Amino acid sequence: MHMAATLQRSLEQAQCQFDLVPHPHSAGSLESARVANIPAERLAKPVILDDRQGHYLMAVLPASRHLDMSMVCKGAEHWQLTNESTIAGLFKDCELGAVPAVGEPYGMSMRVDPQLTRQQDIYFEAGDHESLVHMSTDQFLKLVPRAEVCELCPQGPA
Template sequence: MSLAPTVQRFLEGQHVAYRMLHHTYAETMMSSAMAAQLPARKVAKGVVLKDEEGFVMAMVPSDRMADLEAINHSMNRLLEPASQQDVNILFSDCKQGAVPSLGQAYNMPVIWDDALAEEDDCYFECGDHMDLLRLDKSSFAHLMAAYPHGRISH
């Protein structure tokens, strides 16, 4: 598997051009960036959060930590990290731990960090531990235009 079927259907439905980048096996987004020889700031990681209203995907550069206080303030919610069991169920078409940060493909609200829009291109986990999805700046902007954003990482 290289591209999760849900992600592939979503990208095709959005008519977004993308490229795939294969790398050696890596468990974390930071190690994926290193394996792919990319600056970690260009590789987005998805952090799945949850509250009584449901799930939210926070997308931040892989070299940063999600700022839960900033996210909760921005979204006016009391989110906390989702359990691994929840994540496995939500992303059942992905390898365990290989969570695509394009939460909207899984009908999940998304909030993203402004630092990602400063890059010429952005890379995402796409469902396994050996491939990254590359979007150029305009494709990223198209996919993220409807979602809240801000400085949500440190």
């Protein structure tokens, strides 16, 4: 198991209580939920967006849902999906495709869907494809205190 160093430091600084949950190698968030035997609605999936001007936004939603770009863009905001090579540069201490659902320690703003904040506890990638961080939702919000909670995906099944 390997936890991203940036994530580890952030957890320590925020004095968050968490568990590290090992699981068989997985290639994506839905597969991580399946192989770790946890409900997909409790696994936080980050989607990295950029505005083409060097600003980044992490949208965090349940792995069981899909991001609705029209719900992310507010007013004059114009966000687009960030390409994988850029993401690799932003999250240098993480394996590609295993980005933790915490943008603030990596210098980016965050928006979190309330479907996640209504869960008692949540899971998210630890920075590799074989471990998840598990914590109460209160501890997660303590870890990312500036995250904006707002609707990011339609209600109902994905």
